Amino acid sequence: MSSFPPPRDVRGETGIGLRAPHVAALMSERPAVGFLEVHSENYMGGGAPLRQLEAARREWPISLHGVGLSLGSAEGVDARHLARLASLAERMAPSLVSEHLSWSVAGGAYLNDLLPLPCTAESLTVVADNIAVTQDWLRRPILVENPSAYLAFAHAEMGEAEFLAALARRTGCGILLDVNNLYVSARNLGGDPQAYLAALPDGAVGEIHLAGHAVNDVDGLPLLIDDHGSRVAAPVWTLFEAALRRWPDAPALVEWDSNLPPLSTLVDEAAEAHRRRHTIRHEGGHHAIAA
């Protein structure tokens, strides 16, 4: 049972990813951000990190963003991991709970990455079943994030956007649209990000992620890496604005996980996202009112 008040609606808000090196600055500076997002796994062990999260929860709404549930695993989701996530969610009363369209467990072994799966009918059934189990256990819907991709499968039967749309229709889950991942995947594998956005259903996007990426060289060819280690790139801001025109009230979250800057830099990025949302709302004389 949670000792916190019911989770606050964060639609229309802009938040930042909370990382351990920023906790002290966060609690002393108390920046004006709409919510905080954390990696769920970092708090499943309890102790000091959990106490810090609870202190933050008293001031800001929290979003739990998992990386280890492995929704794409053919062998199903791990019962103990799901129990730990459910316990954390019950304790923290988060505004949002999310995971990834990916897998990290095979043969009982855990690989610490978000690995790709082919968008086939078989995969759709597997992921939908895993989402259903998860939502049933958590007693709430979750958001599922589009991953950054570095390889594609020749036997894919549908595009990723169509796959996510089908998942949303089948399970009632929402979509966490990571526009940096969308851009990285499109550059790495080809594809039209605008067509991707058009293929997602109205009302299905429950959050938007923003982050930076790096450009690596592979045998003389560029390969973008979703390293969350820099400011949001200009083309990603453009995709963000396109997404806001479709889903104007989707909460936005700025991620930064490597090459960590001062907290103020992260807060600046969030303010930029908020400013662009404000501009979108008022463009063309339309005055959309946030829910």
Add this chain to the structure above:
Amino acid sequence: MPSLRELQTDMARGVRGLGAELALDAMRSDEIAAARRLQVYRNHYYVTLVESLEAAFPVVRRLVGEGFFRQVARRSARMRCSVRSSTWPFSSARAYSPSPCLAPCSFTTSSQVPLRNW
């Protein structure tokens, strides 16, 4: 075409550098070969696990030196895979078998549910 389970089992081997012929055959190759693309995931796997071990065993790392520590860590990561989604994959001497994975239930499988408006 391989089943999803077969593909994932083979890809897991490929990520650890143990060979992934079946998975590579299923991947699309273009200007960048499938094997090079899989290497992105392999690099991330080793880098993050070695970083986790360095954080878990700072004293050992200082005693044996960074070069030797990394060599042993990589070898360990190749041969032994973590069984839990933790940031301390090898730091526990206890080995435990993975908890049973939940079988898919019929929560919402066959019928279309109303699309929740987020």
